[in-house]
Amino acid sequence: MLYHQGMTTAKRRFKDAAYGHLARLGKAFSAPKRLELIDLLSQGPCTVEVLAGQAGISIANTSQHLRQLRSARLVESEKTGQFVEYRLAGVQVEQAFLAMRGLAEARLLEMARVTEDYLRARDSFEPIESSELLRRATLGEVTVLDVRPSSEYREGHLPGAVSVPLEHLAERLAGLPRDREVVAYCRGPYCVMAIDAVQTLRAAGFVAHRLEYGVADFRALGVSVARGEPDPNVALSRSIT
DSSP states (O other), X not given: OHHHHHHHHHHHHHHHHHHHHHHHHHHHHOSHHHHHXXXXXXXXXXXXXXXXXXXXXXXXXXXXXXXXXXXXXXXXXXXXXXEEEEEESOHHHHHHHHHHHHHHHHHOHHXXXXXXXXXXXXXXXXEEOHHHHHHHHHTTOEEEEEOSOHHXXXXXXXXXXXXXXXXXXXXXXXXXXXXXXXXXXOSSTTOOHHHHHHHHHHHTTOOEEEXXXXXXXXXXXXXXXXXXXXXXXXOTTOOOO
């Protein structure tokens, strides 16, 4: 009887410890801004200062959230010169975020409502299907623009996509071919840079669409992702090959 009770207690301690560690990760994921920081870091390593600007919060708050993520071993940090650069601790963190996002989109009607309301206010810029993009791009039927910052393009981008950061799009419109459609993509479904890019392109008379997926989504789908510096000499008419 005592042996049985001892084994039961040991099993209970094991289960409590295991689920406790799972809850530790859940707690790290529980803050909206920490989820956004994970989404941003899936684009590549970034400093606290840049992350704060992109997430729209103070450097102090950003640092606090990053400490929570580092405590849960979801991110790692490295000092480069005077700055501290953060990165995701592994591909599993990115996959966990994508899985959580997919679960929320499947189970929470509010997720779809928020997206629909925003797009309705922006003339319903419906995304083009990723499989359709790849098919048409391979045939040279579309021009693909990566409108994220060039630093994120360098860390990973669709092969053949041209880096045109959103802030420079208006000044580079003249170099876009008008005999084919343009597809813009950014960080993923909750990033609005591609929506803004499509708005600019359509106002200039282009047939333009946004790609809802970002680089993290393509990696999850097994699509090859390229790395490297943007080539300023590449013509905007270049398409994926």
